[in-house]
Amino acid sequence: MNRELRRVSWLVLAMFVALFTAASIIQVGQADALYTDSRNTRAVGDQYDVQRGPILVGGRPVVQSVASKDGYKYQREYADGPLYASVTGYYAINGAATGIESALNQELAGTSNADFLSRLNDTLTGAHPQGNSVELTIDAKVQKAAYDALGGLQGAVVVEEVKTGRILALVSKPDYDPNVLAAHDTNAYLAAYHKLASAAGDPLVNKAITDLNPPGSTFKPVVSSAAIGSGAYSKSSPLPNVSSLKLPGSNTVIHNDNRTTCAGSAATVSIELAQAFSCNLPFAELGAKLGSAAVKQQAELFGFNHEFDIPMPVSKSLYPGYSDAAQLMMSAFGQIDDRATALQMAMNMATIANGGVVMNPTVVDSILAPDLTVRQAFQASQFGRAVSAATAKTETEMLVKGVEEGTGTNARISGVSVAGKTGTAQNGVDKPFTLWFTGFAPADNPQYAVSVVVENGGGMNQSGTGNAVAAPVARKVLEAVLGK
Amino acid sequence: MATDPLVTSVIPRLRIRIPKRLRNLELGLLVIAFIITTSSFVLVQLGALGRIDLTLAFLVVGLGVLIVGTHVALRFTAPNADPFLLPIATVINGLGIAEIYRIDIADGLIGWDAASVRQIVWTGIAVVCALVVIVSVQNHRAYQRYTYLFGLLAIVLVLLPMLPGIGRDVNGARVWIGIGPLSFQPGELAKIALAIFFAGYLVQRREALSSVGRKVLGMRLPRGRDLGPIILVWAMAMAVIVFQHDLGTGLLYFGLFLVMLYLATGRFSWIVIGIVLFGGGAFAASRVLDYVQGRFQNWLNPFDQSTYDAVGGSYQIVQGLFGLAHGGLLGTGLGQGDPTITPLPASDFIITSLGEELGLIGLFAILCLYMVFVARGLRIGFASEDDFGKLLAAGLSFAVAWQVFIVVGGVTRVVPETGLTAPFLAAGGSSLVANWIIVAMLLRLSDTVRNQPRAVAP
Numbered sequence A: 001m002n003r004e005l006r007r008v009s010w011l012v013l014a015m016f017v018a019l020f021t022a023a024s025i026i027q028v029g030q031a032d033a034l035y036t037d038s039r040n041t042r043a044v045g046d047q048y049d050v051q052r053g054p055i056l057v058g059g060r061p062v063v064q065s066v067a068s069k070d071g072y073k074y075q076r077e078y079a080d081g082p083l084y085a086s087v088t089g090y091y092a093i094n095g096a097a098t099g100i101e102s103a104l105n106q107e108l109a110g111t112s113n114a115d116f117l118s119r120l121n122d123t124l125t126g127a128h129p130q131g132n133s134v135e136l137t138i139d140a141k142v143q144k145a146a147y148d149a150l151g152g153l154q155g156a157v158v159v160e161e162v163k164t165g166r167i168l169a170l171v172s173k174p175d176y177d178p179n180v181l182a183a184h185d186t187n188a189y190l191a192a193y194h195k196l197a198s199a200a201g202d203p204l205v206n207k208a209i210t211d212l213n214p215p216g217s218t219f220k221p222v223v224s225s226a227a228i229g230s231g232a233y234s235k236s237s238p239l240p241n242v243s244s245l246k247l248p249g250s251n252t253v254i255h256n257d258n259r260t261t262c263a264g265s266a267a268t269v270s271i272e273l274a275q276a277f278s279c280n281l282p283f284a285e286l287g288a289k290l291g292s293a294a295v296k297q298q299a300e301l302f303g304f305n306h307e308f309d310i311p312m313p314v315s316k317s318l319y320p321g322y323s324d325a326a327q328l329m330m331s332a333f334g335q336i337d338d339r340a341t342a343l344q345m346a347m348n349m350a351t352i353a354n355g356g357v358v359m360n361p362t363v364v365d366s367i368l369a370p371d372l373t374v375r376q377a378f379q380a381s382q383f384g385r386a387v388s389a390a391t392a393k394t395e396t397e398m399l400v401k402g403v404e405e406g407t408g409t410n411a412r413i414s415g416v417s418v419a420g421k422t423g424t425a426q427n428g429v430d431k432p433f434t435l436w437f438t439g440f441a442p443a444d445n446p447q448y449a450v451s452v453v454v455e456n457g458g459g460m461n462q463s464g465t466g467n468a469v470a471a472p473v474a475r476k477v478l479e480a481v482l483g484k
Numbered sequence B: 001m002a003t004d005p006l007v008t009s010v011i012p013r014l015r016i017r018i019p020k021r022l023r024n025l026e027l028g029l030l031v032i033a034f035i036i037t038t039s040s041f042v043l044v045q046l047g048a049l050g051r052i053d054l055t056l057a058f059l060v061v062g063l064g065v066l067i068v069g070t071h072v073a074l075r076f077t078a079p080n081a082d083p084f085l086l087p088i089a090t091v092i093n094g095l096g097i098a099e100i101y102r103i104d105i106a107d108g109l110i111g112w113d114a115a116s117v118r119q120i121v122w123t124g125i126a127v128v129c130a131l132v133v134i135v136s137v138q139n140h141r142a143y144q145r146y147t148y149l150f151g152l153l154a155i156v157l158v159l160l161p162m163l164p165g166i167g168r169d170v171n172g173a174r175v176w177i178g179i180g181p182l183s184f185q186p187g188e189l190a191k192i193a194l195a196i197f198f199a200g201y202l203v204q205r206r207e208a209l210s211s212v213g214r215k216v217l218g219m220r221l222p223r224g225r226d227l228g229p230i231i232l233v234w235a236m237a238m239a240v241i242v243f244q245h246d247l248g249t250g251l252l253y254f255g256l257f258l259v260m261l262y263l264a265t266g267r268f269s270w271i272v273i274g275i276v277l278f279g280g281g282a283f284a285a286s287r288v289l290d291y292v293q294g295r296f297q298n299w300l301n302p303f304d305q306s307t308y309d310a311v312g313g314s315y316q317i318v319q320g321l322f323g324l325a326h327g328g329l330l331g332t333g334l335g336q337g338d339p340t341i342t343p344l345p346a347s348d349f350i351i352t353s354l355g356e357e358l359g360l361i362g363l364f365a366i367l368c369l370y371m372v373f374v375a376r377g378l379r380i381g382f383a384s385e386d387d388f389g390k391l392l393a394a395g396l397s398f399a400v401a402w403q404v405f406i407v408v409g410g411v412t413r414v415v416p417e418t419g420l421t422a423p424f425l426a427a428g429g430s431s432l433v434a435n436w437i438i439v440a441m442l443l444r445l446s447d448t449v450r451n452q453p454r455a456v457a458p
Helices: A002-029 A031-035 A041-047 A081-088 A099-103 A105-109 A113-125 A140-150 A186-197 A216-229 A271-276 A280-290 A292-302 A325-331 A342-353 A389-404 A466-482 B005-010 B021-049 B057-077 B085-107 B115-136 B141-145 B147-162 B186-210 B224-243 B247-265 B268-288 B290-300 B305-309 B315-327 B350-383 B387-411 B429-451
Strands: A055-057 A060-067 A074-078 A133-136 A155-161 A167-173 A238-240 A244-246 A253-255 A268-270 A357-359 A364-368 A374-377 A382-385 A419-425 A434-441 A448-454 B167-170 B173-179 B182-184 B212-216 B219-222
Touching: A002 A031, A002 B247, A002 B315, A002 B350, A002 B387, A031 B315, A041 B315, A055 A081, A060 A081, A074 A081, A081 A099, A081 A140, A081 A167, A099 A105, A140 A155, A140 A167, A140 A466, A155 A342, A155 A466, A167 A466, A216 A271, A216 A280, A216 A292, A216 A342, A216 A389, A216 A419, A216 A434, A216 A466, A238 A280, A244 A280, A253 A280, A268 A271, A271 A280, A271 A389, A280 A292, A280 A325, A292 A325, A292 A342, A342 A357, A342 A389, A342 A419, A342 A434, A342 A448, A389 A419, A389 A434, A419 A466, A434 A466, A448 A466, B021 B057, B021 B085, B057 B085, B057 B115, B085 B115, B085 B350, B085 B429, B115 B429, B141 B147, B141 B186, B141 B387, B147 B167, B147 B173, B147 B186, B147 B224, B173 B186, B186 B224, B186 B247, B186 B387, B186 B429, B219 B268, B224 B247, B224 B268, B247 B268, B247 B290, B247 B387, B268 B290, B305 B315, B315 B350, B315 B387, B350 B387, B350 B429, B387 B429
Parallel strands: A055 A133
Antiparallel strands: A055 A060, A060 A074, A133 A364, A155 A167, A155 A448, A238 A268, A244 A253, A357 A382, A364 A374, A419 A434, A434 A448, B167 B173, B173 B182, B212 B219
C-alpha cells in the first residue's frame, strides 16, 4: 500500500503547488490589473487610508490631508487653493490628479520604491502609513504678486531664478479652487469637474506649461542669437529696411507692426534696432539668410522640441523647421507653426541672463520623509549651452535697448535695468492676439527671468499689444521679486 | 571551589520524571503558536481599533489552557504522538479567530453576536471533543470494530438536514440542522464517519476489489459485480449535490472515497471510473441545476459584467480576488485591509481576508502549515503497520488536504467555488469540531505507530 500512498502524497503535493501558483498569479502577476479594475472599490478607499503628505511653500503647507469624519480617514485641503492650483493641481476621489499631486503622487502617497522599507515597517508595526512632504521652489510673495498682477486676464506668468532654474512663481488664469474637486462625494466632484471643464477660458488647462501659443516677436532673440552666434553677424549688422515685403512664392504681403519702415527711413537697419523696435521684415530677411536648419538648431538649444518635466510634464515648444521660404520668413518672427509655452519663453530669457547656459526648470525644492528628514533635495542642473557668453552679453544689451527705447517701455523700473522682449502674436485672421512680455532683471546682474503671456487678446481682440498689456504685468512682478 | 555539602545532602532523591523528547518539542512549538496567535490579536487591535482591548483576553487565555491541557493529557496517554499536529492546528485556529475578530470589529459586533466569540467557544468545545477522543479511544482498532455502524452514522448525518423540523436552508444549501439558536453542519462530522467506514470496509474487501476483469485500453477494469460500492458512494455524493445543493461536500466525499479506494486496491482504473462517473454527474448537474451552472459560470467568466451582476453571480469571488490583489506580496497588515467588502469574509472567504491582510507571504505560510499537517498525517500512514490504520491515517489526512484544495482553489479559481470551509480557519463550529477530532485521531494513530514493535530488516 505504500507505493499507492507515495503516489497520493505526490498528488497532495501537486494540489498544494497548484494553490501556491494560483495565489502567486493573483497576488503578484495580476495584482495591478485587478487593482485597477473599475469595480475594485478597495483602490478608492485606499488612497484615503494613507495620510497623503503635504505640499509646502516656504515651509508652510498649502495643501494637506486633515482627519475626516465622513468614512474616509483624510480630506485633502487646499489653503489658498486658486493661488497655487496651477502648481499643486488637485487630487480627486476617483484618483484623477493634476499638477504636483499627479507628478509626485507616489512620493505624496508614500508608495514610491524608496518608501518600500517604511511601508514594510508600517505593515509590521501596524502604524498608519504617511506620505512624504513636497517643498516647492515657489515663493509665496512672488506668486501672490504674479497672481494679482495678471488680475482677470487669461494667461500665465512664470518667474524663474536664472542661475538655478528654480521657478518662483507659476500662475495660470482663469484659476479654479481645487477644494471643490477634492470632494469625497463622487457626484459633487463630477459636477464641479464638468462645470470647470466647460468653463470659459478652460481653467483646468495650465496656461503656463500646457497651453501652446505662437511666440510672435518674443521669438526674435532666438533668431538674432543664431545670427550673432554664427560669427557672421554683429548687433550692428545691417538688414534691409523696407515697408512691405511680398513673400516668395505667394501673394501674401507682410508688414512691420507700424506698417512702415523700421526705426526711421534708412535703407538698412541694424539687428539691434530691428529687435528693439520689433520689426518683422528685417527679421524675415535674416531668417531667410540663416536658413531653417540654423534657426531650428538654435531653438532646440534653448529647449524647443524638447519635453521638460518640472516634474509636471511641460508641453513641447515647437519650432518644426520649414522648407518653404515664405514660411521660414514668417517663422523668424514667431508665427506660422512656431509654438511656445510661457515657461519656455521664460527659459529663453533666463538662458541669456545666465550667460548662455540653459538650466533645467523645476518647481520642487525637496522631498521630505514623514520624519522631516530630506529624502531628495533639489540640485540645479544644466540642460546645455544655448549661446556663448559673448552672444548672451550682446543679446542682453539688445534686450535692454528694447525696454529702454523700443517696444518694451512699459516694463521699465526706475533704478533697475530691465532686459526684455515684447510679442504681439497673431492667431489667425479674425482671432484675438496673444500678447507677450518676456525679460529679466537686473540686466547688469541678472537674477530673475519673467514670462507673461496673455491669451485671447487680453479682452481687446486685435487691438492690444504686448507692451500695453503684458509688459505692465511683468513690471509689477519684477518689482515684487526685486523688492522694489 | 568546594561543593556545598548542605545542598547535596538536603536534596532528597526525587523521582524526577524525564519528559519525553517529542512532547517537549510539542510544548516548544505550542509556545511559538501562542506567540503568533497573541501577536496577531495585538496587531488586529492596533490595526483596526488603534488600541489594545482586553475584552476577549480571558476567553483566549482559557483556550490556551485547554490546549495546554490537551498537551498534558498527551504526555500521559499518548507520549509518542506526533509533536507537530497539535501546534499546527492551534496556530491555524488562532489565526482564524484573530481574523474573524478583526471582521467583527469592522462590523461592530460584540458579545454572542460576534462570530469570534462563538468561534472561541466552539474551539473550546472542539478541543474538549478531541481530548475525549484521545483519552477514550486508546487504540484505533476500536473504530474498525464498528465499521458498519460508522457507515450508518455517516448516512444519518448526511440525511439529517433533509429532515423537516430541524433541517435549515442557509444561502441556498440545505446542509444545516438547527435546534433553537444552535446550528450545526452534520456533514462535517460525516466525513470522519465516512473515512472510518471506507477504511474498515476497504480493508475487508480489498482482495475482491483488486480482482481484475477485462482489459480495456491497456487498463485492467474491475469486475462488474464489484462496482456496487463506488456506485453507492457516487449516488450519495450526487444526492448531496442535487438535494442539498452542496457541490463542495459532494466533491469532498467522493474524492475521499476514490483516493482511499485507490490506496486499498492499487487499481488506477478505479480512479478513472470514478472521475468519469463524477464528471458525468457534475456535467449533467450543471445542465439541470441552476446553482451548479452558476458556479461553473462564476469560475470560468467571473469578470463578465452580466455574471458579475447576476444574483448568486461572481461578485463574491471577484471581490475576493480584488482582496487578494489588494494584499499583494506583503499584505495590508492585520486590521488594515477591507476584507468586509467581500461577502462572507469570515467563513467561506476567510482565505481571501487573510490573503488581503497578510499578503502572499502570509497565505504561503498558512498553506505551508496545512501542508506540513497533511504531510505528518500521511507519514503516520506510511509508518502504520496495519492496513486499517494506514488507510484511516491516509484518508483523514487526504480529507484535510482535499478540503483545503477545494476551498483555497475555489477562491483562487483553480476549481469552481463551492462554499466549503477552510479547516481550523473559517468561522463555523461543526467544521472545528470535525477537524479537531481528526487531530485527535491522527495523534492517537501516531502514538500507536511508534509503540509498535518493529521488524528489523536483516
